[in-house]
Amino acid sequence: MRSSGRPTMVDVAAAAGVSLKTVSRVINDHPNVDRAMTDRVNDAVARLGYHRNAVAASLRSGSRDTIGFVSADLANTVYMQIAAAMSSVAVGRGHQVVIASSEEDPAAERRLALDFCQRRVGGLVLVPTSSDHSYLAPEVAHGTPVVFLDRPGHGIPADSVLIDNRGGARAAVGELLGEGHRRIAMLLDSADIFTMAERRDGALEAFALAGRRPDPDLAVMGLHTPTAAREAMDRLLDSSDPPTAVFCGNNRATIGALQAILPRDAEVAVTGFDDFEMSELLPRRVRIVAYDVTELGALAATILLDRIAEGAPADGGTRYVPTRLVDRGGRA
Structure with a gap:
């Protein structure tokens, strides 16, 4: 019996009296599953309130409905605002955004970007820390679009969204x-x-x-x-x-x-x-x-999603978000 926490597939299998593999086949709508087994699993799902983790499943199996965002430093609130703007655009177009942070480490950037590609995300938005992104050339050649955000990248054809x-x-x-x-x-x-x-x-x-x-x-x-x-x-x-x-x-x-x-x-x-x-x-x-931080993130997500939808190669163009001088603080 589960004592606490969100129900898992293991809990569903135990409640239904079936194997974990059977639960997986039912939840993922696999054909040729015995009707009685399907009913038992679905009944256990309903009783336990189990919800499938669609994002985790897409990362395991690969999905062009998922895009990766490799930030440079998530301790900086600007990047969190950018991620929120990207997610808003992506969700509106039926996509999910998965976020990671390189912490300004080129080796970590490379590892995270390639890991996203290995999981077959639809595309990448990358805040560059490395000075050479040719390691992504094979992925771009196989149709994974990349958008560089906040800083330009080098070594691959990609779109860029920068601040002035x-x-x-x-x-x-x-x-x-x-x-x-x-x-x-x-x-x-x-x-x-x-x-x-x-x-x-x-x-x-x-x-x-x-x-x-x-x-x-x-x-x-x-x-x-x-x-x-x-x-x-x-x-x-x-x-x-x-x-x-x-x-x-x-x-x-x-x-x-x-x-x-x-x-x-x-x-x-x-x-x-x-x-x-x-x-x-x-x-x-x-x-x-x-x-406009929201414009920065929304523009990067829009360009990437358009590339995914159209299957078109990057034009290597750079879009600039303008700046303005504003007053903050001061006694009335």
Whole structure:
């Protein structure tokens, strides 16, 4: 007798007095099953409230109605919002989304992507961590479409959906320069990450367009966590000539910068890339380079599902989701 938990096929087999194989054959509508056996299994299913796990079954047997999403870091809420948008589009078109995270590890990305392909998913949406995706070439050649999201991939024909990182950063830093700021700090993650390199280059373009050169002592790279950004901002504020403004390369850097600035009530204008939860409740005005995260995920899912439905090869095109500067926080 089951003591607790969701009923399983083993429980159904025990309740019906049949083998596990018989339960599997009945649940999967296998032909040539004895009618009496079928009735016993169906009766046990009804009594126990058993529900077949369709997603798990499709992953075991392979299904083009399932698409895989390999994220780079599910600790980042942006990727969870993207996954939700993808799922909404996919479910509306009769598909399921299965999610995994590479944790910014190229080896893990390769392993997860190939595992999805081995399970015969209909297609992949991939946030690239690796610099070479030719390992997916045999899968693409056999008809598995791939869409690169947030960062471009390399080595295979695939569609890409990106943010206008360069344009957003250029507009943000250009606005700070236009407001008269001359000492603008930049807090960025590793330039090995495509999005961060693009945002850095966009910021440098803004300086060049204004006929200015940034102070290299005010640019700090490799800040992966809010704590690292806070410590970097603290050092800059303690310097003999602190910045009057800061451009943060992502939401984690913005949070860290604010952790250093707010307790001191320092007069530093803050502009950051990526919105974040409850930013509107901040006690002071912060400018955010925002974009429609839902559009990003929905566009990637739509392109992939169209490729699956049409059986058409990728055109290798890149679609950009635009950015805009918005205000967050500030006392009324």
